Amino acid sequence: MAQRFLILEDGSAYPGIGFGAGATTTGEIVFNTSMLGYQEIITNQIYHNQLIVFSQPIVGSIGIAHDGYESILPTTKGVVVRDVTAISKNRQRSLSLDKFLKQHNIPGISGIDTRHLIRKLQQTGTIKGSIVDVADDHAFDQLHATVLTNQQVAQVATPRPYPNPNQGYNVVVIDFGLKHGILRQLSKRDCNVTVLPWQATAQDIINLDPDGVILSTGPGSPLDLPQSVLEMIQTIQQRMPLFAIGLGHELFALANGSEVSPLKLAHHGANHPIRKIITNEIIYAMEGQEFVVNPDSVNRDRLITTYVDLIDGSIQGLRHRDYPAFSVQFFPDGAPGPNDSVDLFDEFMEIMGTRE
Amino acid sequence: MAKVVVDAMAMQRALTRITYEIIEHNKGIDGLVILGIKTRGIYLAERIANRLKQLENATVPVGELDVTKYRDDIEHDSTENDPKVTVSKIDFPITDKKVILVDDVLYTGRTIRAAMSAIMDLGRPQQINLAVLVDRGHRELPIRADFVGKNIPSSQHERIKVSVSEIDGQDSVEIIDR
Numbered sequence: 001m002a003q004r005f006l007i008l009e010d011g012s013a014y015p016g017i018g019f020g021a022g023a024t025t026t027g028e029i030v031f032n033t034s035m036l037g038y039q040e041i042i043t044n045q046i047y048h049n050q051l052i053v054f055s056q057p058i059v060g061s062i063g064i065a066h067d068g069y070e071s072i073l074p075t076t077k078g079v080v081v082r083d084v085t086a087i088s089k090n091r092q093r094s095l096s097l098d099k100f101l102k103q104h105n106i107p108g109i110s111g112i113d114t115r116h117l118i119r120k121l122q123q124t125g126t127i128k129g130s131i132v133d134v135a136d137d138h139a140f141d142q143l144h145a146t147v148l149t150n151q152q153v154a155q156v157a158t159p160r161p162y163p164n165p166n167q168g169y170n171v172v173v174i175d176f177g178l179k180h181g182i183l184r185q186l187s188k189r190d191c192n193v194t195v196l197p198w199q200a201t202a203q204d205i206i207n208l209d210p211d212g213v214i215l216s217t218g219p220g221s222p223l224d225l226p227q228s229v230l231e232m233i234q235t236i237q238q239r240m241p242l243f244a245i246g247l248g249h250e251l252f253a254l255a256n257g258s259e260v261s262p263l264k265l266a267h268h269g270a271n272h273p274i275r276k277i278i279t280n281e282i283i284y285a286m287e288g289q290e291f292v293v294n295p296d297s298v299n300r301d302r303l304i305t306t307y308v309d310l311i312d313g314s315i316q317g318l319r320h321r322d323y324p325a326f327s328v329q330f331f332p333d334g335a336p337g338p339n340d341s342v343d344l345f346d347e348f349m350e351i352m353g354t355r356e
Numbered sequence: 357m358a359k360v361v362v363d364a365m366a367m368q369r370a371l372t373r374i375t376y377e378i379i380e381h382n383k384g385i386d387g388l389v390i391l392g393i394k395t396r397g398i399y400l401a402e403r404i405a406n407r408l409k410q411l412e413n414a415t416v417p418v419g420e421l422d423v424t425k426y427r428d429d430i431e432h433d434s435t436e437n438d439p440k441v442t443v444s445k446i447d448f449p450i451t452d453k454k455v456i457l458v459d460d461v462l463y464t465g466r467t468i469r470a471a472m473s474a475i476m477d478l479g480r481p482q483q484i485n486l487a488v489l490v491d492r493g494h495r496e497l498p499i500r501a502d503f504v505g506k507n508i509p510s511s512q513h514e515r516i517k518v519s520v521s522e523i524d525g526q527d528s529v530e531i532i533d534r
Contacts, residue, residue, distance in 0.1 A: 278372050278407045304379070304411055322380060347369055354373075354504065 005135040006051075006080055006109050006117075007143060009127040013135035014117060019084050020101025020108035022133075026146045027051045027077030029129035031118045033269030034286065037336020038097070039068035041268075042076050042106075045156040045177035046246065046288050048219040049148055051078035051129050053114055053121070055269075060084045063093030064100040070179040070335060075156055078131045079108040080117070107131045125264055126290065152220035153177055153247075157198045164193040169352050172210040174200055174232075176218030176225075176247045181333030185345045186214075201228070202235035211352040212241035215248025217331065221291060222250035222260055230255040237325040241351045243344070244327035250291050252327040253318055259297035263314070266290040270337035273310040274330060276317075282310070285330035286337030292329070293318070324351045358517070362506055362529035367489070370505030371400065374487050375407040377503050382454055385412050387482065389450055391419045393459040393471050399520045400489055401458040419446030421457075426470035444474060451479035456503075460518040462488040465499035490529055492516050 004018035008029065031053040032041055038059045041052060059081040079101060086096045101108050109131050121127070128146065132139045149155065156177040164183060168190030173182060176198045186193050194208055198218075205213060213236055233255035236242055244252040250260045267287040274283050293315040298305060307317030307328060319326040332341040362370070382388060385408055392401030398420045405418045422444045457471055468486060475481060487503035492510040506529070510516060515532040519525070 278375065278410050279368065280410055304376075306411075319376060321384070324376075324380070326376075343365060343369060346366070347373060350369065350373055354377075 002133070004107070004109050005132050005139075006112060006129060007132055007135050007139055008120075008124075008129045009143060010120075010124060011140065012120070014112050015135075016080075016109040016111040018107060018131075019098045019110055020079065021105045023105050023107045024130065024132050025051070025077040025107055026128060026130040026143055026148075028126050028148065029053060029080070029121065030126060030266055030268055030290075031055060031114075031121055033271055034336060035270070037068075037270070037286075039064050040070045040179075040181075040336040042079060043068070043070040043074040044179050044217075044288065045071045045075065046179070046217055046219045048075045048152045048156045048177065049077055051080055051131065052076060053080040053112075053117055054082075055114060055118055057082040057114070058085055060086060060097035064095050064097060066094055068335075070181060071156070074104055074106065076106055078106060078129075080112050080114065080131075081108065081110050082112060082114045084108060084110040122265060126266060150220060150224045153198055153218050153225060156219060158195060159197055161194060161196050164195065166190045166192045168192060169211040169349065170194075170209065171212050171214060172196055172205050172208055173214045173216055174198060174205075174248070176216050176251075178216035178218065179331065179333065179335065181331065181335030182214060182216055182245065184335065185333050185342065189345060189349055198225075198229065200232065202232045202239075205232070205236055206239065210240060211355070212243065212348060214348075215242070215244035215251060215327075217246030217248065217288075219247070221262070222247055222254055225251065237320060237323045241348065241355065242323070242325035243348045244325075246288065246329065246331060249318065249327035249329045250293065252325070253293040253298070253303070256302050256318075256320065257297075257299045258303065258318075259294040260291050261294055263290055263292045267309070267314075272330070274316050275308050275310055277306055277308065283340035284338040285332060285341050286334070287316075287330045289329055324355075358530045358532045360528050360530050361508055362490070364521075364527035367505070367527045367529065370489060371403050372407060374503045374505060375404050375411070378404070378408070378456060378485075378487070379411070381485070381502065385414060385416055387452070387454050388456060389417045389419065389448060389453045390456045390458060391421045391446065391450075391471070391475065393421050393423060393457065393467060395523070396518055396520050397421075397459040399522045400460060401456075404456070404458060404487065417448045419448065419450075420444060421446070421471055421474055423467060423470040423474050426473045428466060428470070444478075446478060449479060450475065450481050452482050455481040455484045456487055457484055458487045460489050460520075461516050462486070462491045462499075462501050462504075463494055463516075465495045465497035468499050469497050489518060490516055
């Protein structure tokens with residue numbers, strides 16, 4: 001295992017030990033505070049073009065399992081950890097984290113003082129970083145010169161439709177870079193799913209005559225997607241039940257006249273308490289967001305706020321006043337993370353059921 | 357033999373969905389009043405009102421409706437089985453209001469017809485909507501619910517038992533074979 005460096009846009013360099021692939025990569029650096037679920041996090045396409053720092057000090061201890069994939073081909077740019085371990089006796093393990101990262105050409109770096117790094121990132125916000133072999137001027141020049149794409153959705157979402165056949169409700173999932181957890185939850189509920197590319201028009205969806213539509217999670221900024229996506233949402237929400245998650249939630253808010261802006265400090269973790277307003281319950285869920293709906297911009301005549309984060313008060317859920325359309329910023333599918341809100345999928349089934 | 361068909365989580369969810377549907381259907385909560393039919397309808401009515409208050413930060417009046425003396429299927433003049441007639445508790449005007457009538461089970465429709473008669477004796481609402489936790493079918497009158505928690509097609513030999521935590525110690529809907 002060779003010495004490698006994590007270098008940041010602000011000029012700092014952290015020496016560490018390389019694992020996984022030996023590639024040199026550059027991306028935005030984000031930190032995740034979840035204590036579990038590194039495989040699901042690494043394979044979640046919301047981390048496209050990003051390097052993930054884990055605050056959990058030991059990563060890799062349960063290997064990689066068949067049921068932990070949130071995408072087929074992860075496009076994360078790097079994994080930054082305090083300690084990586086290959087020791088695992090998990091019965092579900094199929095390979096080690098190290099080998100998995102090698103297969104997907106993703107570099108990892110261990111031996112990093114992640115507490116120090118995360119404190120720094122709390123001050124700087126999201127900045128660029130690189131995993132490199134030598135932390136010289138050339139490496140920093142390269143880092144500064146790298147321009148990251150804002151077309152993340154187009155990079156990771158499916159370019160063509162595909163089915164996931166079953167016998168239950170007909171559900172169309174619009175793929176903005178979806179995590180498999182959404183399909184898994186629909187599968188558990190016997191839904192007959194068609195996944196459509198993110199450019200699908202309202203007419204494409206209506207032609208399939210679905211019982212309901214899900215707008216998936218995905219990477220990047222909702223503000224970088226074209227107006228046509230918002231027009232699709234405006235039409236569809238009047239026609240059939242709609243459930244939007246993550247990036248889908250941000251788009252749902254935009255489509256209904258709200259503003260979305262970048263968070264100063266991104267939420268990546270499973271330890272945010274969230275208040276479910278209607279019943280005043282506290283739930284926990286995995287959050288992975290860099291953008292947030294601006295509360296002052298929410299048109300109260302059109303939308304109801306349904307969930308709020310108790311740490312920073314950010315909006316975590318919305319519902320349309322006139323249509324059976326609702327959204328959550330957090331990930332209710334529990335992959336990884338708490339299952340407190342997994343029954344949002346049951347709620348969606350029941351809403352579809354009332355319209356038969 | 358009893359079979360649980362709606363558990364506590366599903367009951368909460370059904371009431372949550374009904375609450376949102378009430379907002380959707382009425383374009384808000386202006387002029388809304390909720391009347392629960394005793395006994396369990398009252399608790400369900402209060403839960404819906406609590407949810408509306410959480411969401412809209414405004415109180416919707418809740419009344420209790422006793423329909424016993426309006427029932428056409430109970431012998432009123434028999435002294436042995438004299439039904440306990442209590443008084444409805446509605447301390448607000450209902451004329452020109454949008455009434456949401458709440459009951460636990462919709463079956464023959466006779467309770468709802470009686471409830472509507474009771475309401476009409478109290479005033480002239482702008483509209484009456486019906487919300488029920490369970491619709492089990494077997495209607496004997498032309499009545500349908502606007503908001504249904506769960507449709508449970510049932511046999512007339514079965515009994516549908518709704519429990520609410522306020523008085524029964526748990527939230528559930530069970531089908532019991534008689």
